[in-house]
Amino acid sequence: MTSLSNLSHLDWLESEAIHILREVAGQCSNPVLLFSGGKDSLCLLRLAEKAFRPGRFPFPLLHIDTGHNYDEVIQFRDYRAKELKERLIVRSVEESIKIGTVVLKTQDEPRNKYQSVTLLEAIAEFEFDCCIGGARRDEEKARAKERIMSFRDEFGQWDPKNQRPELWNLYNAKVHKGENTRAFPISNWTEMDVWQYIEREKLDLPSIYFAHKRSIVRRESAIVPVTPLTPKKGNEIIEEIFVRFRTVGDITCTAPVESMADDIKKIIIETATTTITERGATRLDDQTSDASMEQRKKEGYF
């Protein structure tokens, strides 16, 4: 036995997240965990295992599929849900487009913002009273002020001026019918904490997180992968370079970074020495306006 009286930062963060997940299970009648196959939600699944095994998770998993995902991520999503023997619900933006609740301006525009519509439809369909998500406060300044249990009204809206005070570790997930709570167990984690946890827990990840050879073009300061959804434009030159993704999301707005890091250890070293923020490097849609995340969150985005 060690004689330490304090937990390491990773143990502390893990324990806090387990506590939050158990509060959701204890307070909410019909929660759901949002699972995309991305690294943050994969951490959530490990935390849920630690919180609830040997029992089943007291919630299903839900993926809001934009239809703009890398195949590797979708395959990994299905493989992981099956391995855990937990129920995975998939609802797609494509379906919302078919029934007319999502109207695209152009066929190939990014679909991140439309996920909100499909998510709200899924919440209504299953009457979920709480959605657990892997958002972190260090990602973006609109997130820095968000609660761990964040109240959303009937329209899924976040009102930054009217948040519930959150004191000690006493969370309030109570809602009226139609309203819901978004719970963020890894609010206090940074990108580095996530990678360190993945290393410590030996978590498997979709292959696109690791350095691999990919056809890309360089557009302004970003690296744009060449895919059927994102073809090269004009006289751009296609290059084959080694890249990895720091986040996975809608293909049309998620850019990889140039990297030779093909294992977790190397990724951690790169993360420690990187000079660009996770979203700055890889999210093309957050750069359009200084307040674009805040805007999307008010509209019900995760």
Next chain:
Amino acid sequence: MRDKNIQDSLLRFMTCGSVDDGKSTLIGRLLFDTKTILTDTLMQIEKTSRKRGMTAVDLSLITDGLQAEREQGITIDVAYRYFSTGTRKYIIADAPGHEQYTRNMVTAASTAHLAIILIDGRKGVLTQTRRHSFLAKLVGIPHIVVAVNKMDLIDYDERKYKAICESYKVFAKEIKLLENQTIDFIPMSALNGDMIVDRGESMTWYKGLTLLDILERTTADYAGKDKNFRFPVQFICRPHASDDHKLHDFRGFMGRVESGSISLGDEIIVLPSQYKSKVKSILLGDTQLKKAISEQSVTILLEDEIDISRGDMIIKSNDTILPSKNINAMVCWLSETPMTSSRTYLIRHTSRESKVKLDKIDFKVNIETLAHESIANLNMNDIAQVTFKLARPIMADSYENNRATGAFIIIDESSLHTVGAGMIAK
């Protein structure tokens, strides 16, 4: 030598002060000098600084808030920020200075191990300094750092700095700040970065630690001296329907060790039922532990089959807490709708919930003068000592002895919002 308990641990601290005291610049400086600010963020700040006609990069822009705040010229709510050094990880709770001050500060203070109280070197100890200090004491933050900022504007004058420290000490004695708190004083210039991460060259007369040095050496503990084992049960794991027959009788009690520790074989008692048993197994995920310590989330299995629900509390059998339906507490009211004795509210204490009514308001504390005043209703930002009547008993310690089992929140039954925060008196 550094304490082994500090290496790789996590420290949470808050900053108290208004924008005018240089709070945003201080936080910006901490993040910048610990190399937390990455190029793209810095480029954005440079752009904004130029747009606003400034010649140097304004580090306070790092903590610049939401669009909604900029539009209305207000600061909303507590923001949380992160940085780490080679030694440990830090979480800063950045509470805005003006609007709804008490509410925001109490919220930020509730999870802080340390508070930095900023004083403008030109102005010295102000009413707001007293208010910050009183609230830090009330919420039981064990470590206080009094940071005399803007030393660059008073010629880095040692005499002026010492005079401010002396006047703060007089006031600290008045409110008995030193009884459970440690206080450090530090002169600094957040603008120039003196004594924050680097010492700078302007205050060679100051021989104490820099701000970061103080942070790096502070143990991450909370006031409460109580080392008694407290385990509020959050969730019961009963996978009896599973295909695995070995799990048929599995009954795990899930929760977080709020204080003290528990080992295999320890005799325990469950409250309020008073059932006794022994610890058969302690699990963290699929790892068997011999012992679980404070702040660890675990699953406990007992020797005997006894009925336990969410909201029950497990303690050691040689220990007692008297379940109580009457509590006396200091309450901070957080809602625009006043608290009245005519309504019923909900109280959440650990993982337990009950209906609650206000029985009597003993007095309100005037946080400017610290005088006791009598009032009929509790208004937003009021801090008052009150007596509550509960429908179900709770297992409470005094907040002074145990932060986790001495704290509670009040929830409005109709809006379902969190409207009050309370700390149980002795």
